[in-house]
Amino acid sequence: QVQLVESGGGLVQAGGSLRLSCAASGRTFSSYGMGWFRQAPGKEREFVAAISWTGGTTYYVDSVKGRFTISRDNAKNTVYLQMNSLKPEDTGVYYCATTKHPRVVPTRDADFGSWGQGTQVTVSS
Numbered sequence: 001q002v003q004l005v006e007s008g009g010g011l012v013q014a015g016g017s018l019r020l021s022c023a024a025s026g027r028t029f030s031s032y033g034m035g036w037f038r039q040a041p042g043k044e045r046e047f048v049a050a051i052s053w054t055g056g057t058t059y060y061v062d063s064v065k066g067r068f069t070i071s072r073d074n075a076k077n078t079v080y081l082q083m084n085s086l087k088p089e090d091t092g093v094y095y096c097a098t099t100k101h102p103r104v105v106p107t108r109d110a111d112f113g114s115w116g117q118g119t120q121v122t123v124s125s
Contacts, residue, residue: 002026002114004096009119012086016123020081022096022116030074031102035112036081038121040092048094049081050106057105064090086123093118 008020020036035050049070050059058070069082079096099106100113 002032002098004098004114004116006094006096006116006119009094009121011122011124014087014123014125016086017082017084018086018121020083020094020096020119020121022079022081024077024079024096024098028102029077033099033104033106033111034070034072034079035097035099035106036070036079037095037097037109037112037115038090038092039095039118040089043092045095047109050111051079052105053099053103059107083121086121088123088125091121091123094121 003025004022006022012018031053033052036048037045038048039045048061051070051072055072067085072079095118096116097112098114099111
């Protein structure tokens with residue numbers, strides 16, 4: 001059973017930066033793709049970014065391209081989301097997720113099967 005624990009959320013002014021971390025345990029981290037999702041109040045959860053198990057392939061939703069960077073450290077069993085130039089519309093609960101199966105390059109929501117508890121990000125204008 002995989003466990004995912006996010007950290008790094010908080011309150012930041014528009015234009016600021018935050019780095020989210022997600023520590024994984026319970027299975028071979030380096031074999032699984034990882035992703036970040038977010039859910040704003042009153043809205044459905046949406047995909048933000050994903051990274052392959054090797055770290056060689058990444059995907060982003062259009063609204064964060066050029067501002068957010070997903071990365072991973074397989075030696076530390078941790079995936080990161082560096083968020084720069086934050087906007088009020090980036091506010092929400094951010095969840096990390098891992099793919100259902102190993103050695104899958106995640107390209108859609110259905111590729112993911114386990115989720116963390118989330119960390120709140122609030123961007124003030």
